[in-house]
Amino acid sequence: MDKYIGACGCNCSDCRIFKKECDGCYEIKGKPCWLDEVDLEICDFYECSVIEKNLNHCGECPEIPCEKFWKNKNPKWSDEEHREIVETRTKLLKGMANK
Numbered sequence: 001m002d003k004y005i006g007a008c009g010c011n012c013s014d015c016r017i018f019k020k021e022c023d024g025c026y027e028i029k030g031k032p033c034w035l036d037e038v039d040l041e042i043c044d045f046y047e048c049s050v051i052e053k054n055l056n057h058c059g060e061c062p063e064i065p066c067e068k069f070w071k072n073k074n075p076k077w078s079d080e081e082h083r084e085i086v087e088t089r090t091k092l093l094k095g096m097a098n099k
Contacts, residue, residue, distance in 0.1 A: 005096065007057040008045035008069075009089030026050075044068055059093025 004013040006025040012018050022032050030046030042051075045068060049055045058064050065086050073082045 005057070005092065006045075007049050008043070008072075009058060009093040045072075057093055057096060059090075059095070059097035064093060065090045 002013070003011055004018065004024050006012050007030070008025075012022070012024045015022070017033065018024065022028060025032065025043060025046050030043040030050065031041075032043060035041065035043065045058055048066075048068065049058045049061055053061060055061055058066075058069075069086045069090070070082075077085065
């Protein structure tokens with residue numbers, strides 16, 4: 001299966017619920033099943049990049065990595081793990097934007 005990269009740079013195809021409960025942010029218009037866990041109605045990355053800025057993903061935004069990337073930290077991750085994840089996602093998305 002090809003990799004499915006979401007608007008925020010997450011590799012959706014690695015997720016345990018991808019193609020079972022979720023088809024990816026573009027197909028579900030930024031409304032994944034976990035939104036109630038974070039008290040949102042729409043994914044803030046999708047809303048900002050795709051809806052508000054009319055971009056394909058965050059990598060097309062000159063502000064990447066913005067504050068959303070730094071604030072969106074899984075509590076299970078160390079600060080170092082989080083920094084590496086943000087840097088990896090940023091690099092991936094910028095690469096997609098340059099294609």
